[in-house]
Every structure is written in C-alpha cells, then in structure tokens.
Amino acid sequence: MNKEDFLELLQETLDCEEELNEDMELETIYEYDSIGILSLMSMYDDLGIKVSPQDFEQFEKVIDLINLIDNKSE
Numbered sequence: 631m632n633k634e635d636f637l638e639l640l641q642e643t644l645d646c647e648e649e650l651n652e653d654m655e656l657e658t659i660y661e662y663d664s665i666g667i668l669s670l671m672s673m674y675d676d677l678g679i680k681v682s683p684q685d686f687e688q689f690e691k692v693i694d695l696i697n698l699i700d701n702k703s704e
Contacts, residue, residue, distance in 0.1 A: 631677075636696055643673045652693040659692075674698065 631639075633652065641650045644661040656662045667686050674681045679699060689695060 631699070633696060636699065637692070639673065640670075640692065640695060643669050645669075650692055652691070652696055654692045656689055656691060656694075670695070 637650050644666050646659060646661045667683060671681055681698065
C-alpha cells in the first residue's frame with residue numbers, strides 16, 4: 631500500500647473530513663481520540679499488523695502511524 635492510499639484509509643477510518651498529511655500533529659486531529667484509536671487498532675488488525683493501545687502513546691504525527699506499517703509488519 632502506498633502512502634497516499636494509506637492516508638486515505640486513515641482518513642476514512644477516523645471518519646475525518648479534514649484531509650490528512652504525514653506532517654500533521656495527531657493532537658490537532660479532532661477525531662484522533664480513544665474511539666479513533668480503537669478504530670485504528672481494528673484497521674491495523676485488518677491489515678495483519680498487531681498493535682496495542684500502548685503503541686499509540688508514543689505517536690505524535692501522522693507519519694508515526696504510517697511508519698507503524700513498516701515497523702510491525704508480520
């Protein structure tokens with residue numbers, strides 16, 4: 631999956647009207663909350679990537695979510 635497709639999937643998963651880019655701070659995304667993180671965990675699970683809620687504690691930018699694919703791929 632290329633970066634643009636993943637950004638689109640993130641936006642769809644978070645049900646975010648704002649277009650996401652890799653440099654965005656996660657704290658500025660209204661939909662990035664506890665429910666959003668649960669949705670993202672489900673999305674990653676569908677992609678075959680195992681994550682825990684603790685993984686999300688260290689993330690600051692959208693690029694961190696993108697990099698998770700490379701770092702956690704099985």
